[in-house]
Amino acid sequence: MHLGRFLHGRAGQLLFLTYQHLSLVVQCVVLGVVIALAVAVAVYRSRAAAALTTALAGVGLTIPSLALLALLIIPLGLGVAPSVSMLAFYAALPVLTSAIVGLRSVPVTVTEAARGIGMPRWRVLVSVELPFAWPVILTGVRVSTQMVVGVAAVVAYVLGPGLGSLIFSGLSRLGGAGALESAFTGTVLIVIIALVLDALLVLLGRLTISRGLA
Numbered sequence: 001m002h003l004g005r006f007l008h009g010r011a012g013q014l015l016f017l018t019y020q021h022l023s024l025v026v027q028c029v030v031l032g033v034v035i036a037l038a039v040a041v042a043v044y045r046s047r048a049a050a051a052l053t054t055a056l057a058g059v060g061l062t063i064p065s066l067a068l069l070a071l072l073i074i075p076l077g078l079g080v081a082p083s084v085s086m087l088a089f090y091a092a093l094p095v096l097t098s099a100i101v102g103l104r105s106v107p108v109t110v111t112e113a114a115r116g117i118g119m120p121r122w123r124v125l126v127s128v129e130l131p132f133a134w135p136v137i138l139t140g141v142r143v144s145t146q147m148v149v150g151v152a153a154v155v156a157y158v159l160g161p162g163l164g165s166l167i168f169s170g171l172s173r174l175g176g177a178g179a180l181e182s183a184f185t186g187t188v189l190i191v192i193i194a195l196v197l198d199a200l201l202v203l204l205g206r207l208t209i210s211r212g213l214a
């Protein structure tokens with residue numbers, strides 16, 4: 001494997017693909033978190049609705065990413081639209097489960113005390129329940145981010161952006177010049193992105209989670 005020869009003169013291309021991959025992941029995770037929190041807030045007070053939503057989220061994670069992408073091609077075509085739709089779907093599922101678990105784990109005595117001092121329900125949610133559930137939610141965000149970083153490589157199948165194009169290009173011409181180096185480089189850069197994003201989320205947790213909750 002002549003990795004040095006492959007990398008020579010490709011720094012600009014690799015930086016651009018890495019930026020594309022990172023940007024796609026961050027945007028899809030943010031979108032997934034927003035969707036997941038909205039759904040969790042809507043269902044967590046009902047035991048039946050929370051259980052059903054959690055079960056559906058588990059089922060959703062079993063859907064093969066390539067199969068989902070193939071289905072999304074029909075209404076959305078190729079490119080960014082099916083890529084974002086698929087990744088946001090997967091990003092939302094771990095966060096949705098953790099948000100429901102976190103919100104339902106808030107002690108009743110805490111919420112009753114907040115209501116007892118005159119807080120409306122929305123303020124109890126924002127000021128008490130969400131901060132209390134945040135460590136569990138953040139764990140879901142970390143799981144979601146790691147999963148999406150890897151799955152994002154698959155969007156190259158529908159001409160989506162990111163480092164998947166390097167991997168698919170290499171795998172499609174194994175045995176040819178630079179094929180193994182292309183797949184290896186794409187994989188290593190994806191792993192680096194995953195490590196960097198997880199480190200940033202760990203730092204976010206240290207900055208936002210009080211010692212008592214931690």
